[in-house]
Amino acid sequence: MGNVVGKFGWAVFAIFGAFCLGTVALHRGETINATWLVAAAIATFVIGYRFYSRFIAERVLRLDATRATPAHLRNDGLDYVPTDKWVLYGHHFAAIAGAGPLVGPVLAAQMGYLPSTLWILFGVVFAGAVQDFMILGLSIRRDGKSLGDMVRMEMGSASGVVAMIGVLMIMMIILAVLALVVVKALTHSPWGTFTVAMTIPIALLMGIYLRWLRPGKVLEVSVIGFVLLLLSVWIGGKVAADPSWAPLFDYDGRALAWMLIAYGFCASVLPVWLLLAPRDYLSTFLKIGTILLLAAAIFLAAPMLQMPAITRFIDGSGPVFAGNLFPFLFITIACGAVSGWHSLISSGTTPKMLANEREARMIGYGGMLMEAFVAIMALIAASILQPGVYFAMNSPAAAIGGTVQEAAATISQWGFVVTPDVLTQTAREIGENTILHRAGGAPTLAVGMAQLLHGILGGEGMMAFWYHYAILFEALFILTTVDAGTRVGRFMIQELAGLAYPPLKKTESWGANVIATVACVAAWGYFLYQGVVDPFGGINTLWPLFGIANQMLAAIALTLCCVIVVKLKRERYLWVPAVPALWLIVCTLTAGWQKLFHDDPKISFLASARKFAAGLAEGKVLAPAKSLEEMQRIIANNYVDATLCGLFMLLVVATALFGVRTILAARRSAQPTAHEEPYVAMATMAR
Amino acid sequence: MTTTTPWRKIWRKAVQMGRLIVGVPDYDTYVEHMRRVHPERPVMSYEAFFAERLEARYRGGGGRCC
Numbered sequence: 001m002g003n004v005v006g007k008f009g010w011a012v013f014a015i016f017g018a019f020c021l022g023t024v025a026l027h028r029g030e031t032i033n034a035t036w037l038v039a040a041a042i043a044t045f046v047i048g049y050r051f052y053s054r055f056i057a058e059r060v061l062r063l064d065a066t067r068a069t070p071a072h073l074r075n076d077g078l079d080y081v082p083t084d085k086w087v088l089y090g091h092h093f094a095a096i097a098g099a100g101p102l103v104g105p106v107l108a109a110q111m112g113y114l115p116s117t118l119w120i121l122f123g124v125v126f127a128g129a130v131q132d133f134m135i136l137g138l139s140i141r142r143d144g145k146s147l148g149d150m151v152r153m154e155m156g157s158a159s160g161v162v163a164m165i166g167v168l169m170i171m172m173i174i175l176a177v178l179a180l181v182v183v184k185a186l187t188h189s190p191w192g193t194f195t196v197a198m199t200i201p202i203a204l205l206m207g208i209y210l211r212w213l214r215p216g217k218v219l220e221v222s223v224i225g226f227v228l229l230l231l232s233v234w235i236g237g238k239v240a241a242d243p244s245w246a247p248l249f250d251y252d253g254r255a256l257a258w259m260l261i262a263y264g265f266c267a268s269v270l271p272v273w274l275l276l277a278p279r280d281y282l283s284t285f286l287k288i289g290t291i292l293l294l295a296a297a298i299f300l301a302a303p304m305l306q307m308p309a310i311t312r313f314i315d316g317s318g319p320v321f322a323g324n325l326f327p328f329l330f331i332t333i334a335c336g337a338v339s340g341w342h343s344l345i346s347s348g349t350t351p352k353m354l355a356n357e358r359e360a361r362m363i364g365y366g367g368m369l370m371e372a373f374v375a376i377m378a379l380i381a382a383s384i385l386q387p388g389v390y391f392a393m394n395s396p397a398a399a400i401g402g403t404v405q406e407a408a409a410t411i412s413q414w415g416f417v418v419t420p421d422v423l424t425q426t427a428r429e430i431g432e433n434t435i436l437h438r439a440g441g442a443p444t445l446a447v448g449m450a451q452l453l454h455g456i457l458g459g460e461g462m463m464a465f466w467y468h469y470a471i472l473f474e475a476l477f478i479l480t481t482v483d484a485g486t487r488v489g490r491f492m493i494q495e496l497a498g499l500a501y502p503p504l505k506k507t508e509s510w511g512a513n514v515i516a517t518v519a520c521v522a523a524w525g526y527f528l529y530q531g532v533v534d535p536f537g538g539i540n541t542l543w544p545l546f547g548i549a550n551q552m553l554a555a556i557a558l559t560l561c562c563v564i565v566v567k568l569k570r571e572r573y574l575w576v577p578a579v580p581a582l583w584l585i586v587c588t589l590t591a592g593w594q595k596l597f598h599d600d601p602k603i604s605f606l607a608s609a610r611k612f613a614a615g616l617a618e619g620k621v622l623a624p625a626k627s628l629e630e631m632q633r634i635i636a637n638n639y640v641d642a643t644l645c646g647l648f649m650l651l652v653v654a655t656a657l658f659g660v661r662t663i664l665a666a667r668r669s670a671q672p673t674a675h676e677e678p679y680v681a682m683a684t685m686a687r
Numbered sequence: 688m689t690t691t692t693p694w695r696k697i698w699r700k701a702v703q704m705g706r707l708i709v710g711v712p713d714y715d716t717y718v719e720h721m722r723r724v725h726p727e728r729p730v731m732s733y734e735a736f737f738a739e740r741l742e743a744r745y746r747g748g749g750g751r752c753c
Contacts, residue, residue, distance in 0.1 A: 075724070077717035078740065083707065090704035216737035218706055272745045273738070280744075281709045288708070353712075487745055 010050070017043025024117060024309075031304045034380045037113070038298065041121060041376045045369040048125035053133060053365035060565065060573040061137040063357040068680040070144040071353050080144070082355035085362055091353070092367045094284055095345045096132070097291070099178055099478050100335025100550070101375035103441030107543060108332045109382040109390065110320040112310040115329050116379050123330075123337030124372035127580035131554055133364030134561045134577060135343045139351035140360060141676045147347045151560055153675050154567065159658040163556055166651045167344065168492045169644070170549035172520075174341070175485045176527030177542045178478045179264075181440035183256045183532055184539065185471050190249040191240035191431055193256070195468055196475045197249065198232035199279060200263075206278035218281060225282045229476075233468050237431060237461075253532040260482070261525040267483035268490060268517055276483045283477035290473045294377050297452040307383035307390065312415065319395035320439065321540045322602040327591040330583075331547035336375025338580065340553025342368065356682075378441070381448030388418020389426055393447070394439045396537030398624035407436055431464030439539040442478075446470035482524075489520040530637050535624035541641060544595065548588050548645065552652050555584040559659040567666040567674035585656055592649040596642055605645065609638035710744035711737060 020040035023032065057063045074080040083091075108116040139145055145153070148167065152160030186192045206225045214220060239245045251259070267275050316324040321332055335341065346364055354360055382390060391411045392400065400407040404420040411418050427435045430450060435443070450466035491507060493516045498505025504512050531538025558581035565574050598604035601611040615622040616631045625631045666673050703713050714733050721730045731739060 075720060077720035078712065078743070081712050081716060081720075083712070084700060084703065087700055087704045087707055091707040094708040211738075215734040216711075218709060218711065219702070273741055276745060277709075277741050284708055285705070349710075353707075484745065491746075 010047075013043065014047055017047055021121075025114060028309060031306060033302055034298060034305055034384065035302045037117060037305070037376060037380060040117070041373060044121045044125060045373065048129070049366060049369060052125060053129065053361050056130065056133060056365070056576060057137075057358065057361045060570065060576050061134065061360075063137060063360060064679075065356055065358045066682050067357055068682045068685050069140050069354045069357055070351060071355055072682065072685045073677075073680060074143070074352075079349070080352045083353040085355065085359040088350065088353050088355075088359070089363055089367060090288075092345065092350045092363050093370050094288060095349070096339070096342045096367060097287065097371055097374060098335065098341070098481060099181065099441075099474060100339060100341070101371055102378045102445055102474065103181060103543070104333040104336055104547070105375045105379035106382040106441035106444045107320050107394065107439075107539070108329055109307055109379060110311065110318040110394065111314045111325060111329060112308050113305055113379055113383045114309040115314065115325055116333055117376065119329055119333055120337045120372050120375050120379070123333070124368060127554070127558075127583065128336075128338035128342070128372065129365040129368035130576060130580060131338060131340075131557050131561070132342045132346045132368040133360065135557055136346040136351055136354075136360045136364035137357075138561065138564055139347040140354055140357060143677055144351040145347065147343050147557060147560070150347065151556070154560060154563055155658050155662045159655060162651055162654050162658070164492070164496060166549075166553055166556060166648075166655075168489065168496065169647065169651075170340070170546075170553050171485055171489050171492070172523040173527065173542070173546045173549050173644075175264075175482050175489070175524035176531065177539070177546045179257070179260050179482055179524065179528045180531040180538050180542060181442050182260065182475045182478050183253050183528070184438055184440040185442045185446075185475060186251070186256055187253045187438075188250055188434075189240075189432055189471075190246040191236040191464075191468050192471045192475070193249040193251060194239045195229075195232050195236040195472045196479070198236075199229065199282070199472075199476055199479070200275070202228045202232070203275050203279040203282065206282070207274040210278060211273050221278070222281050222285050225278065226286070229282065229286070229472065230469075233465060233472055236468060237464060240431065254529075257525075257529050257532045260479075260528065261521055263479075264482050264486045264525070265517060265521045268486040268521075269513065272487075276480075276487070279476070280480050280484065283480040286473050287477045290470070291374055291377075293453075294381070294449060295373075297449065297456060298377055298380055301452050301455050303380070303384040303452060303455070305380070305383045306385060307387050311387075316600075316603070319391060319399040321544060322600070323544070323591070323594060327587040327594070328544065330587045331544055331551060331591045333375065334547045334550040334554075336372050336378075338551065338554050338584065339371075340550045340555070340557055342371075343553065343557035378445055381445050381452070384451065385444065385448055386418065386422065387416040388412070388422065389435070389447070390444060391416055392418065392423050393435050393437075393444050395437065396439065396535075396540065396624075397437050398536055400436070402436070404434075404436065429463045430467035431461075432467075437537060439537050442471060442474040445474070486517065486520050486524070489523075490516045493519050530640070533633065534637065535626070535630060535634070541637075544591065545641060545644060545648075548591055548595070548648050551584050551588045552648050555581055555588060555652055556655045558584065559655050563659050563662045563666070564674050566663045567672060568676075569672045571667075585652055588652050589649055592645050592652075595645045605638040605642035609635045609642070612638075711740045 020036055020043055023036045024040050071080050071082040105116050142150060148160055148163050151163040202225055206221045209221050314325045388411050392407050400410045404423040408418050408420040408423055423435060430447060446467045449470045450463050453466045454463040494505055494507060506512050531542050534541055558577045561577035562574060562581055565577060594603055596604060596606055599607055601608040612622060612631050612635045621628060625634055714736055717736060718730055
């Protein structure tokens, strides 16, 4: 009886979900409420979790509640600790949620909210959450080993090195593109720059407090830090308004890029307790808090979506990023739908703390659903803006011109009517001089959030406060990623370089550390600087590269899942990881191919290099370059980007080939050949 | 009042979650583990435990056996 009621309930719920999704998809020509989008997302997630993740848990991974996890087998009270599932869920979500799901959907909103929504919802259910969950499930059967170790173990050492190089490359690109987001947000913004700069002394203070005054009191020091942060947002407004103070915090992109590079170096060689750790605490708590705040604001305000469901830019002519819906939408929204990065977390700290195999479903699959929800919220925040304002903020100067008049005229021509006054007025409301060309997601999200919160809470001049609060929140956690990433990148470079020259491997040697740190900072710093001086704005060059890299890593992770499923002799379920793996391989290779060989210089690095080389040969300066020197730089950058893109494609192809080879070998064997740790019953473990 | 009310439990979990989010696992669990499994080894103070976990968080991978 209960079973029948349950089934009936799920059927009703599924119909409700389909109805919400239908409303989102089919309403054309009139604006709809964001609540429909939220409801459709929640319904999709609940159904995906209830049915698909359960199917994967029971049939594909065959999770076993009686089997002891690494947390029990290797319990040391430190790294390996059986942990309450809710506590671990918080840990896992905080580790996977970064700037990615906030930036990608904002950029992709240029095609309208519908394509992005559909990709996020279906992408996460069938690809992203599957990857996170399966990698976690495989790692707990292998002592909590990392992705690189598992690839080496199951697919051979050559593919292990390929995966390691892939991880290092994606790391450098992600650091560069995230740092670029910060630069774009802070350029000529004394208020933002002051607030973000203040996080350094605040963090130093917190570090000293935690080390000497009240060791280990995390909550206490975080509250103090948070109050100081809010104070610095407020003081920032005063600083920006003061004619003698404001110029001290008013920098162009180049200066900011150099500061970030210097900062990244310092933060990663200083003792971690002094700067890195306290900033990490602050930014992590701020991140979680702000995500909750954004969710509450969307629920309370129930705003209307101003962006059309589909815009004309699905044809690939969009100003924010160039290229057709396929494959570029699927590259632009990486995190939120599927993010290869997560496979590193799912095979990092989380598997060492899982108390029971069955809980992997909630942590791995459920954690990723939450991240997709963050992506949906970012999409909503971008879509509630007047489309004219959205395009003014996210288009490079090369596309819309440098003044509000030019910008308003161009954007209105595209069919998104906007007046110069609206653009000036919006800038004034948020306490900035201009909102033009602030691509990168953070400022757009900040304006969306500021409008939402201001709409609920009101208050004279509070819009500017909320805008800078949102900028601070994104900048803070992006910079923490940059510090921590530089440190991790340094260790990876030392490990790789150690293969060639062993003394470099010594992580305790000061000389080896500095060499590796300089190499790491130089790698991402190069791309950051290139993005900053790029007349096309940088983001529309670097973000697709980041997307390709991230999806490439996901393709590697899912290929590993395919290999292990076959090795376990569960070929019947090969389609579960194989369909998303193939999809990602097709997307990354198509996008990579177009980035190299498309005829349109807006899309292809090589076509663009050829166009500018031809111009250079005739001695002509082609827009947006302003001098022959800039022309040369554009050509050189294009060749570097093309090389990188080609390398990513090679990595994908190599991994796919290694995967196929291993799968064919595994099929020839009559026995399962996966390297699982032997079964130990949970009951035999000391309680 | 020494009985653990549901709210106390929730608060304790929230604190544990907050700490673990920044890489500090539960100290009581660690102490209990050391007493039970390695009674002969010295137990770190909370301050030492905190400092050790902080270093471990940024060490860049590589778990250790106990």
